[in-house]
Amino acid sequence: QVQLVQSGPEVTKPGASVRVSCKTSGYTFTSFGISWVRQAPGQGLEWMGWIGVYNGKTYYAPKLQGRVTVTADTSTNTAYMDMSDLISDDTAIYYCTRTTKGRLDSFDYWGQGTLVSVSS
Amino acid sequence: SSELTQDPAVSVALGQTVRITCQGENLRAYYVSWYQQKPGQVPLLINYGKNSRPSGIPDRFSGSASGSAASLIITGVQADDEADYYCNSRDSSGNLWAFGGGTRLTVL
Numbered sequence: 001q002v003q004l005v006q007s008g009p010e011v012t013k014p015g016a017s018v019r020v021s022c023k024t025s026g027y028t029f030t031s032f033g034i035s036w037v038r039q040a041p042g043q044g045l046e047w048m049g050w051i052g053v054y055n056g057k058t059y060y061a062p063k064l065q066g067r068v069t070v071t072a073d074t075s076t077n078t079a080y081m082d083m084s085d086l087i088s089d090d091t092a093i094y095y096c097t098r099t100t101k102g103r104l105d106s107f108d109y110w111g112q113g114t115l116v117s118v119s120s
Numbered sequence: 121s122s123e124l125t126q127d128p129a130v131s132v133a134l135g136q137t138v139r140i141t142c143q144g145e146n147l148r149a150y151y152v153s154w155y156q157q158k159p160g161q162v163p164l165l166i167n168y169g170k171n172s173r174p175s176g177i178p179d180r181f182s183g184s185a186s187g188s189a190a191s192l193i194i195t196g197v198q199a200d201d202e203a204d205y206y207c208n209s210r211d212s213s214g215n216l217w218a219f220g221g222g223t224r225l226t227v228l
Contacts, residue, residue, distance in 0.1 A: 035217065037163075037219075044204075044206065044219060044220075044221050044222040045155070045157075045163060045206050045208075045219040045222070046219065047208070047216070047217040047218055047219055050216075050217070059215045059216055060216075061216065061218075062216075095162065095163070103150070103151060103169075104151060104168060104169030104170070104172065105151075105153070105168075105210075106153040106165050106168035106169070106208075107153065107155070107163075107165060107208070108165050108168075108174060110162045110163060110164075111162075112162060113162060
Protein backbone atom coordinates (compact mmCIF):
# COMPACT_ATOMS: atom_id res chain seq x y z
CA GLN A 1 0.00 0.00 0.00
CA VAL A 2 1.07 3.56 -0.64
CA GLN A 3 2.65 5.19 2.39
CA LEU A 4 4.30 8.52 3.05
CA VAL A 5 6.01 8.64 6.43
CA GLN A 6 7.34 11.97 7.62
CA SER A 7 10.02 12.85 10.12
CA GLY A 8 9.19 13.87 13.67
CA PRO A 9 8.26 17.21 15.19
CA GLU A 10 10.72 20.06 15.17
CA VAL A 11 11.16 22.92 17.60
CA THR A 12 13.33 25.71 16.30
CA LYS A 13 14.11 29.36 16.74
CA PRO A 14 13.45 32.37 14.52
CA GLY A 15 16.07 32.73 11.83
CA ALA A 16 16.94 29.06 11.85
CA SER A 17 16.36 26.44 9.17
CA VAL A 18 14.46 23.16 9.22
CA ARG A 19 14.36 20.02 7.11
CA VAL A 20 11.36 17.70 6.95
CA SER A 21 11.67 14.33 5.27
CA CYS A 22 9.02 12.19 3.61
CA LYS A 23 9.85 8.51 3.12
CA THR A 24 7.63 6.89 0.51
CA SER A 25 6.80 3.28 -0.25
CA GLY A 26 4.28 1.16 -2.08
CA TYR A 27 4.54 2.86 -5.46
CA THR A 28 7.06 3.84 -8.12
CA PHE A 29 8.57 7.00 -6.67
CA THR A 30 9.74 8.32 -10.03
CA SER A 31 6.28 8.15 -11.60
CA PHE A 32 4.70 10.88 -9.50
CA GLY A 33 5.37 14.31 -8.06
CA ILE A 34 5.53 15.34 -4.43
CA SER A 35 3.89 18.50 -3.15
CA TRP A 36 4.29 20.08 0.25
CA VAL A 37 1.31 21.63 2.01
CA ARG A 38 1.23 23.34 5.37
CA GLN A 39 -1.46 24.28 7.85
CA ALA A 40 -0.95 26.87 10.55
CA PRO A 41 -2.88 26.37 13.81
CA GLY A 42 -6.58 26.93 13.21
CA GLN A 43 -5.98 27.94 9.60
CA GLY A 44 -6.56 26.46 6.16
CA LEU A 45 -4.31 24.52 3.84
CA GLU A 46 -1.51 26.30 2.01
CA TRP A 47 0.27 24.79 -0.99
CA MET A 48 3.99 25.40 -0.69
CA GLY A 49 5.79 23.75 -3.56
CA TRP A 50 6.15 20.73 -5.84
CA ILE A 51 8.83 18.55 -7.30
CA GLY A 52 8.34 16.38 -10.35
CA VAL A 53 10.35 13.39 -9.23
CA TYR A 54 10.24 12.11 -12.83
CA ASN A 55 11.78 15.26 -14.32
CA GLY A 56 13.43 17.10 -11.45
CA LYS A 57 11.44 20.29 -11.98
CA THR A 58 10.41 22.34 -8.97
CA TYR A 59 7.84 25.07 -8.46
CA TYR A 60 7.16 27.13 -5.37
CA ALA A 61 4.44 29.36 -4.03
CA PRO A 62 5.52 32.96 -4.72
CA LYS A 63 5.35 34.00 -1.07
CA LEU A 64 7.77 31.23 -0.10
CA GLN A 65 10.10 31.41 -3.11
CA GLY A 66 13.68 31.74 -1.92
CA ARG A 67 13.02 30.25 1.52
CA VAL A 68 11.77 26.80 0.55
CA THR A 69 13.60 24.08 -1.33
CA VAL A 70 12.05 20.75 -2.25
CA THR A 71 14.25 17.84 -3.26
CA ALA A 72 13.87 14.13 -3.91
CA ASP A 73 16.34 11.28 -3.44
CA THR A 74 15.42 8.52 -5.87
CA SER A 75 17.87 6.11 -4.26
CA THR A 76 15.89 6.12 -1.01
CA ASN A 77 12.45 7.13 -2.33
CA THR A 78 12.50 10.07 0.04
CA ALA A 79 11.47 13.67 -0.49
CA TYR A 80 12.73 16.60 1.54
CA MET A 81 11.48 20.09 2.29
CA ASP A 82 14.00 22.62 3.53
CA MET A 83 12.90 26.00 4.84
CA SER A 84 15.21 28.78 5.94
CA ASP A 85 14.92 32.10 7.80
CA LEU A 86 12.05 30.79 9.89
CA ILE A 87 9.62 33.15 11.56
CA SER A 88 6.88 32.49 14.08
CA ASP A 89 4.28 32.51 11.31
CA ASP A 90 5.96 29.39 9.90
CA THR A 91 4.68 27.42 12.89
CA ALA A 92 2.45 24.84 11.25
CA ILE A 93 1.87 21.22 10.43
CA TYR A 94 3.75 20.38 7.24
CA TYR A 95 2.43 17.63 4.96
CA CYS A 96 3.98 15.89 2.00
CA THR A 97 1.56 14.60 -0.60
CA ARG A 98 1.85 12.39 -3.62
CA THR A 99 0.83 14.42 -6.64
CA THR A 100 -0.57 12.69 -9.68
CA LYS A 101 0.32 13.84 -13.18
CA GLY A 102 -1.73 15.38 -15.94
CA ARG A 103 -4.79 17.57 -16.08
CA LEU A 104 -6.73 15.33 -13.69
CA ASP A 105 -4.09 15.85 -11.03
CA SER A 106 -4.69 15.60 -7.32
CA PHE A 107 -2.94 15.08 -4.00
CA ASP A 108 -4.03 11.51 -3.54
CA TYR A 109 -1.91 10.31 -0.62
CA TRP A 110 -0.68 12.35 2.33
CA GLY A 111 1.96 11.93 4.96
CA GLN A 112 0.94 12.03 8.61
CA GLY A 113 2.17 15.60 9.02
CA THR A 114 5.12 17.12 10.85
CA LEU A 115 4.64 19.86 13.40
CA VAL A 116 7.24 22.59 13.10
CA SER A 117 7.21 25.07 15.97
CA VAL A 118 9.15 28.31 15.67
CA SER A 119 9.59 30.16 18.92
CA SER A 120 12.25 32.17 20.68
CA SER B 121 -1.81 33.89 -9.64
CA SER B 122 -4.64 31.75 -8.37
CA GLU B 123 -7.36 32.71 -5.98
CA LEU B 124 -10.02 30.24 -5.04
CA THR B 125 -12.95 31.49 -3.00
CA GLN B 126 -15.12 29.33 -0.75
CA ASP B 127 -17.91 30.19 1.67
CA PRO B 128 -16.40 29.94 5.17
CA ALA B 129 -19.30 27.96 6.60
CA VAL B 130 -22.31 26.00 5.45
CA SER B 131 -24.89 24.08 7.43
CA VAL B 132 -27.24 21.32 6.36
CA ALA B 133 -29.85 19.15 8.00
CA LEU B 134 -29.13 15.49 8.45
CA GLY B 135 -30.10 13.49 5.37
CA GLN B 136 -30.39 16.50 3.10
CA THR B 137 -28.20 17.59 0.18
CA VAL B 138 -25.59 20.32 0.38
CA ARG B 139 -23.54 22.09 -2.25
CA ILE B 140 -20.14 23.52 -1.38
CA THR B 141 -18.84 25.94 -3.95
CA CYS B 142 -15.42 27.08 -5.11
CA GLN B 143 -14.96 30.08 -7.37
CA GLY B 144 -11.90 31.13 -9.38
CA GLU B 145 -11.11 32.27 -12.89
CA ASN B 146 -8.55 29.49 -13.32
CA LEU B 147 -11.33 26.94 -12.98
CA ARG B 148 -12.26 27.76 -16.55
CA ALA B 149 -9.02 26.05 -17.60
CA TYR B 150 -8.17 23.57 -14.84
CA TYR B 151 -9.99 20.89 -12.92
CA VAL B 152 -10.58 21.15 -9.22
CA SER B 153 -9.92 18.56 -6.54
CA TRP B 154 -11.70 18.40 -3.21
CA TYR B 155 -10.39 17.42 0.23
CA GLN B 156 -12.16 16.61 3.46
CA GLN B 157 -10.45 17.29 6.76
CA LYS B 158 -11.87 16.31 10.11
CA PRO B 159 -10.45 17.77 13.32
CA GLY B 160 -7.02 16.44 14.11
CA GLN B 161 -6.86 14.38 10.93
CA VAL B 162 -4.92 14.47 7.69
CA PRO B 163 -6.79 15.86 4.67
CA LEU B 164 -8.44 13.22 2.49
CA LEU B 165 -8.93 13.43 -1.27
CA ILE B 166 -12.64 12.89 -2.00
CA ASN B 167 -13.21 14.10 -5.55
CA TYR B 168 -11.11 15.22 -8.51
CA GLY B 169 -11.09 15.77 -12.24
CA LYS B 170 -14.35 15.13 -14.03
CA ASN B 171 -16.14 13.94 -10.89
CA SER B 172 -13.83 11.05 -10.06
CA ARG B 173 -13.62 9.52 -6.59
CA PRO B 174 -10.77 7.57 -5.06
CA SER B 175 -11.50 4.04 -3.99
CA GLY B 176 -13.54 3.93 -0.81
CA ILE B 177 -15.16 7.33 -1.19
CA PRO B 178 -18.94 6.91 -1.36
CA ASP B 179 -20.85 8.15 -4.37
CA ARG B 180 -22.71 10.55 -2.07
CA PHE B 181 -19.79 12.88 -2.83
CA SER B 182 -19.93 14.23 -6.36
CA GLY B 183 -18.29 17.11 -8.17
CA SER B 184 -19.41 19.43 -10.90
CA ALA B 185 -18.01 22.47 -12.66
CA SER B 186 -19.29 25.26 -14.85
CA GLY B 187 -17.34 28.28 -15.99
CA SER B 188 -15.40 29.79 -13.12
CA ALA B 189 -17.14 27.77 -10.44
CA ALA B 190 -16.93 24.23 -9.14
CA SER B 191 -19.10 22.46 -6.62
CA LEU B 192 -18.87 19.53 -4.27
CA ILE B 193 -22.33 18.05 -3.77
CA ILE B 194 -23.00 15.78 -0.82
CA THR B 195 -26.30 13.91 -0.91
CA GLY B 196 -27.89 12.18 2.06
CA VAL B 197 -25.63 14.07 4.44
CA GLN B 198 -24.54 12.08 7.47
CA ALA B 199 -23.33 13.30 10.83
CA ASP B 200 -19.88 11.96 9.98
CA ASP B 201 -19.67 14.37 7.03
CA GLU B 202 -19.17 17.26 9.42
CA ALA B 203 -15.71 18.53 8.47
CA ASP B 204 -13.74 21.21 6.68
CA TYR B 205 -13.77 20.96 2.90
CA TYR B 206 -11.08 22.47 0.66
CA CYS B 207 -10.94 22.91 -3.08
CA ASN B 208 -7.66 23.02 -4.97
CA SER B 209 -6.63 23.81 -8.51
CA ARG B 210 -3.76 25.12 -10.60
CA ASP B 211 -3.02 28.75 -11.28
CA SER B 212 -2.94 30.43 -14.70
CA SER B 213 0.63 29.29 -15.39
CA GLY B 214 -0.38 25.69 -14.80
CA ASN B 215 2.70 25.20 -12.65
CA LEU B 216 1.43 26.22 -9.25
CA TRP B 217 -1.47 25.06 -7.13
CA ALA B 218 -3.63 26.85 -4.57
CA PHE B 219 -6.26 25.88 -2.04
CA GLY B 220 -9.47 27.67 -1.35
CA GLY B 221 -9.93 29.03 2.13
CA GLY B 222 -12.04 26.06 3.16
CA THR B 223 -15.69 25.55 4.07
CA ARG B 224 -16.72 24.27 7.48
CA LEU B 225 -19.73 22.03 7.10
CA THR B 226 -22.05 21.72 10.08
CA VAL B 227 -24.66 18.97 10.13
CA LEU B 228 -27.78 19.95 12.04
